[in-house]
Amino acid sequence: MSCRNSLLAVASAAIAAVALAGAASAGALEFGRPASPDEIALWDIDVSPDGRGLPKGSGTVARGKAVYAEQCAACHGTDGTGGLKDRLVGGQGTLASDKPVKTVGSYWPYATTLFDYVRRAMPYQAPGTLGVDDTYAVSAYILSLNGIVAGDATLDQASLPRVVMPNRDGFVPEPEFRNVTNSR
Template identity: 65%
Template sequence: MWREIVSGAAVGAACLILTGAASADPLGPHRLGRPATPDAIAAWNIDVRPDGAGLPPGHGSVAEGRAVFAARCAACHGETGQGGAADRLVGGQGTLATAKPVRTVGSFWPTATTLFDYVRRAMPFDAPQSLSDAEVYAVSAYLLHLNGIVPADAVLDARSLPAVAMPNRAGFVPDARPDVQRP
């Protein structure tokens, strides 16, 4: 019986596609949702690639990041990123090849741009995407400073962030799949 239901559903879907009925109305046969507009797509198109493509305008300093981190991040990650209820973000350099690796921003992450991307999309945990771009640059600068990667007077922006040399930048194996190739 299950095979009959599945194959019947597959045949029905194939008929809709072949007859064009599935694409006649952009809202579909049930008239749900709305067509994606360029503005709606742009609002969700916030990814930042390892080469820095997609970084927004703005900038942030280590000092600004210290204040943002204290207000928005320390409750989960500890006052200096050493860990709390959430993952540790600082330290761990030299531990990846040991029996107990400590994976942090400073020991594991291959690019600083992916740090920006992650913080921008997913943090703070209780209010993802609530930080401004300047606050994300600042938090990124602060975390990179805590890990000894940028100096205390660093100011990061779309030009300087991709130039940050992360300690584990050569620690990842290239991926030959065509869908993950860098341009």
């Protein structure tokens, strides 16, 4: 047996031993406990492009402007540009150019994605702390800054999924994902 074949045999045996030991001890660890339905519900906050998963609530552009000034402007600039972090506004029509500007208004395909992201990850210093109504409001404000909704808009779980983003048709799923359905 060559040295290479010997190494392969030893590596295969080691992998098999680790797999068997893991399978045998998985039930024996008795670490933790199954999560309760209420605990799972706390983390089950994903939002689909069609709006499934959006909570009840609503927010106005005017309220969003106030929340944005307090919670978002330090990182993203007072008008969604010029901040330390990602630009949120502008860039429409630049994606096919040599210098595309990828923002919420130019790149993101679904308004529900904005709500989902803000709800989970913002504000930067305290992710997930905005209430549902303030998350709808900030989403409305950012969409209004991009000219996607009117300056007096109110968004909620019925209206947000109906917002048509400029780049909605700019994403083409890989063939293997075209017929995938959500099991929720």
